[in-house]
Amino acid sequence: MSGELPTLRWGIVGTGLISSWFVHDLALDREDAKARHIIQAIGSSSVDKGKAFVEKHLPGQSPTIYGSYEGIYADANVDIVYIGTPHAFHKQNCLDAINAGKHVLCEKSFALNAKEAQTVFDAAKAKGVFVMEAMWTRFFPLTRTIQSLLHKEKAIGSIHRIFCDFAMDQNIASLGPESRLKNPALGAGTLLDTGVYCVTWGLLGSDAEIGEKAQKPEIIAKQTLVDGVDIATSAVLLYPNGRQAILTSSSIVKTKSVFCTIQGTEGYIDIEGYTSTPVSFTVYSSKVGSSKKYESKGPGMGFYWEADAVALDIAAGKTQSEIMPWAETIRVLGILDEIRRQGGARFPQDETA
Incomplete structure (x- = not known):
């Protein structure tokens, strides 16, 4: 039965807490799974850190481990990149993955502001790849x-x-x-x-x-x-x-x-x-x-619901999710931008976005 399910080979960018939750959920054996997920590669700041991540969170599995994110982007066996780095790195991580022709699932908040997000979506549209903000709560x-x-x-x-x-x-x-x-x-x-x-x-x-x-x-x-x-x-x-x-x-x-x-x-x-x-x-x-x-x-925690939805969308040839489309990410970030404008919180990147 599993052979009939759409399959995605994931490259994980970042080895922090949320990435550990994500890979744990994707590795679970589920009776109602709508897709098959393979953790193909791990990208971290060092090979040793990547190995420690696999030993702790993916016991018994042997994904390719890279001491940089560039290895993930260049890996021909990776279909989609999951980005679990801090907010400020999301824009560049997304652009690098898109430039390499990879699909992208990027953690929330998708970018620091709406302008950064629009830059990413423009690049995705030009490349014809699937991109989605990983607002997993919407998929429960x-x-x-x-x-x-x-x-x-x-x-x-x-x-x-x-x-x-x-x-x-x-x-x-x-x-x-x-x-x-x-x-x-x-x-x-x-x-x-x-x-x-x-x-x-x-x-x-x-x-x-x-x-x-x-x-x-x-x-x-x-x-x-x-x-x-x-x-x-x-x-x-x-x-x-x-x-x-x-x-x-x-x-x-x-x-x-x-x-x-x-x-x-x-x-x-x-x-x-x-x-x-x-x-x-x-x-x-x-x-x-x-x-x-x-x-x-x-x-588990429920990350697989969004991952299954992504796999089904990609299998159907879509570049956006109907549950979390690009326009919704822009809308949410626009609201966050206005809240910060009124509240006073600023990021250095606001001036260059």
């Missing part, structure tokens, strides 16, 4: 079910407010100035790291449409900055119909288990787990006076 079956209940079935009536928070105590004060969490040149701050998920839930909860077809909300934002880096961000998306999405992120405190609440005229939905990784949600209906809980199913 649980997320897809929430969208259907909200916008198709109108399970809680007309949506009035969305509250979403992503906060982690990252002990920022203890980190050195070159940490990706403290260095503005690396895209430091809560907004691109965690706030992007809150913006995502705010958009998904507010509107059935995405990308260019979506409604355009007014944005009001404030940030708390330390050495130019936001340690807390609060933003409100105000829609023409009066709907509001209240979105917050912080690196000082921790989000409660219910990270998102969506309120409507006939009830509300509480979503639990992590803001990036929903594990369950409960629909409370005031109309019928009942509640129903939905829970996530599947092994």
Whole structure:
């Protein structure tokens, strides 16, 4: 049966935490897999670091290990490059992979700003390769079910407010100035790291449409900055119909288990787990006076849902995802740009994008 599934040979750029989660999930044996994934090659800053990554996260496997990212781009056996480096390197990593004719799945936030993202998409269009931002949360079956209940079935009536928070105590004060969490040149701050998920839930909860077809909300934002880096961000998306999405992120405190609440005229939905990784949600209906809980199913963390979707899109000859198209990445980054404009957080690259 597996031979009938589309197959992707992955080259992994970056050996940090998120790359370890990604390869672990792709290596899982799944009964409902929609594609076959092969970790073909690992690119790291040194061969030794790459070997340690494989020994720890891919036991029993033997991908090609490169002491540079260039080896990944030049490897004829790599179909698609997964980019798990810090935000500030995404643009160049994407451009290098695209120039080599590789498909690309690049972690969120896709770039530091919308201008950088547009540069990447222009290059992808010229080369005819598939490129997608790895906003994995959108591909969870649980997320897809929430969208259907909200916008198709109108399970809680007309949506009035969305509250979403992503906060982690990252002990920022203890980190050195070159940490990706403290260095503005690396895209430091809560907004691109965690706030992007809150913006995502705010958009998904507010509107059935995405990308260019979506409604355009007014944005009001404030940030708390330390050495130019936001340690807390609060933003409100105000829609023409009066709907509001209240979105917050912080690196000082921790989000409660219910990270998102969506309120409507006939009830509300509480979503639990992590803001990036929903594990369950409960629909409370005031109309019928009942509640129903939905829970996530599947092994691992859930990165394979986006990977399967990418494999199916590439097999179908597509260069964009319908769930996370280029226009949606540009829209989200445009909102993040405006939040930073109002809040004061700046990256050196903003001046040259």
